[in-house]
Amino acid sequence: MKEFTIIDQTPTTPSKAFAIYEKKFKALADKKRLEIMNIVCQRGSVCVCDLTEIIDMSQSKLSYHLKILFDAKLLIKENRGTWSYYQLNEREVNHLLSEELCCLFRPSGR
């Protein structure tokens, strides 16, 4: 059986690799979530309440979308008191997307 190795994972079968990538691409397959990724990246680190003001989106909706990105390991979460700060998982994004496309998440010449 052919093996695939995915970032930070032990080698796996093609079929399991497809399932893992399916989840990551599903997370990226939404323009609102791409916008969230873009903003999170620009700001470096953002909490949910700040995001609700930046993008016009209800809190529960935002939490829902953030969870999808987080579960796909595209975002990192850090809890400080009652706040949750989200950051881009740069390592993961770099391993997934082309350099060119990573620029979508680095719009200010970073």
Next chain:
Amino acid sequence: MKEFTIIDQTPTTPSKAFAIYEKKFKALADKKRLEIMNIVCQRGSVCVCDLTEIIDMSQSKLSYHLKILFDAKLLIKENRGTWSYYQLNEREVNHLLSEELCCLFRPSGR
């Protein structure tokens, strides 16, 4: 207004860029379609009837999924008589995915 440039497109707004990438990631956000991409890439060029035998999938289902990949410009189609031959759009895939990930579509050391 900030501009983004996507492969083979005139510069566009972030919001339009997000919509275009949404479509491409949606196409990749399915393990069966990832498997199709993988097989198409291994074979170089495949027609629908060959694919139905390689992966266990009905003809109409396969046509449905191929259309999604084609509409997202991830596959190229060539009609020869009653046959449709599909190929990976390497240029597009290379511009979208990391080199590492492109290997998922080049499993035999190509």
Next chain:
DNA sequence: CAATTAAATCAAATATTTTTGATGTAAGGA
């Protein structure tokens, strides 16, 4: 020309995702 094959498309049924508004939990401040 009739029969067969390849593949796209369609409409209905099914399944999955997303949205919405409400509720729960825990931390911080008065």
Next chain:
DNA sequence: TCCTTACATCAAAAATATTTGATTTAATTG
């Protein structure tokens, strides 16, 4: 301690996507 704020989660409704089986179109074959 009570009130407020931040955020996650929940269940029901709404919106999308996928599957299924049938039909259509057009090219090939006998």
